[in-house]
Amino acid sequence: MRYKRPALFLPVQIPEFFLAKLDESLLTDLPPFSRLTRAEIREILDLATPRRYDEGTAVFDEGAEADRFFLLLDGVIRVVRTTATGEQVIALHIAPGQLFGIAPALERNTYPATAVAAAESLAISWPARLWRDFATRYDGFATENYRTVGERLGEMQTRMADLATKAVEQRVAGAILRMVNQTGRKVEDGIEIAFPVTRQNISEMTGTTLHTVSRLLSAWEKDGLVRSTRRHIVVTAPHRLVLLSGAAG
Amino acid sequence: MRYKRPALFLPVQIPEFFLAKLDESLLTDLPPFSRLTRAEIREILDLATPRRYDEGTAVFDEGAEADRFFLLLDGVIRVVRTTATGEQVIALHIAPGQLFGIAPALERNTYPATAVAAAESLAISWPARLWRDFATRYDGFATENYRTVGERLGEMQTRMADLATKAVEQRVAGAILRMVNQTGRKVEDGIEIAFPVTRQNISEMTGTTLHTVSRLLSAWEKDGLVRSTRRHIVVTAPHRLVLLSGAAG
DNA sequence: CGGTGCCTTGATTTTCATCAACACCTGTGG
């Protein structure tokens, strides 16, 4: 089964054309913009630059000058950190509707991690200096975005605690469930992670090796918890996976 | 050797007296206040409530209503998260001059972790609703604080990467070096961590057991890298410890 | 149809948690 992109992605993408087509209502429901009028959203959209990213393309690189901030409209972004010894660690996934690369909001002048399109993605972006404008001019913009920062910080703390205390099996189960929750779509026999994931990817999220992940998935498949093909995972028994993950509650 | 508190800590602490004694210059050099006038700092100080915390006392608890934010003047604060299974994970240490419990700045209404005084500490605090006042009235206040948030987020990402990729020995070395960097004071034969630390504490910072930490410290002591007594660690060969920690550069 | 990227599985080894026992230091209360 291939990943079919929605019709939104035309073979040739002309920014002006695209923005004209893009209805203001697309942003209306997103937290950062929820308190703005249609006219205000139009203003903001007119300042934005849209761009499409092929799977595997970097949106920005760790250490690069943080000159823009981004809003993901469609697709998935993987936030990756590379260690001194060259290993990669996946810190976070960004789902549509979320801002990312918000280093400018935190007074950083470089990005702390690399952002890569995990699937074909569409994002709009603004120059970093506009952050202050938006924050002062539009009520609730800063507030809502700092709320997001707070949530991410909390989530990172949870993941740190997991890495420090949970066994590999629980961490892998947790990682898969997180992806399912963020981007899962219903299919015949379960819920499918809506973008390509390799065992290697999962190992980079959980601090283990691709071998161990492979063994776990094989065992789970034998047990009827998941079904997986190349770069593809369907969770067929989410509840049992939750139990395995040792989640609270 | 005992921990001697500076004269600042009188047996009986009277807030008014204390604030009168506390010179505005104490805040002048701290990032959040560096751009303010003496008069403005006086205003802010007059709204603050000071309090002393004995070692082991909680400043606030995970999940509690986030009704205040804090500035640490002296001592050390440990930020601790408790997992579903009851283990503790130390997320962070706060050094004097830093804000903490800044959930209000991130639109959270509960604290995401518990803050405990790791040594006798002195902090001042303000009601959460004043955050917005300060942010709008005092230039640079919000900016500087969000910079701090950004730094902490970056540091947490680094620690996550370490937990995911480094071996226990490297993580323990790294944790000790971090404490030394934050609060180290020079002594005869090296640099001493300026607050009490148990093997258990270190294991909670690094996701290992107190047994393993004990073995490592014993080995390092035999090797001349550190010297340690009960709840006490002196690093005698920082450079070699850095090598062990596998830090970049 | 050959190459590359992704996945699987067995065998072996390493690391570190766990189990267990004990020593020591410090403050407390009889």
Place this chain on the structure above:
DNA sequence: CCACAGGTGTTGATGAAAATCAAGGCACCG
């Protein structure tokens, strides 16, 4: 003043979990 309890630290023995080493298979792409 001494006994004792609780928190802290050490060290050995054992075992389990997961990394590493190794080899090969299969899917997809040009």
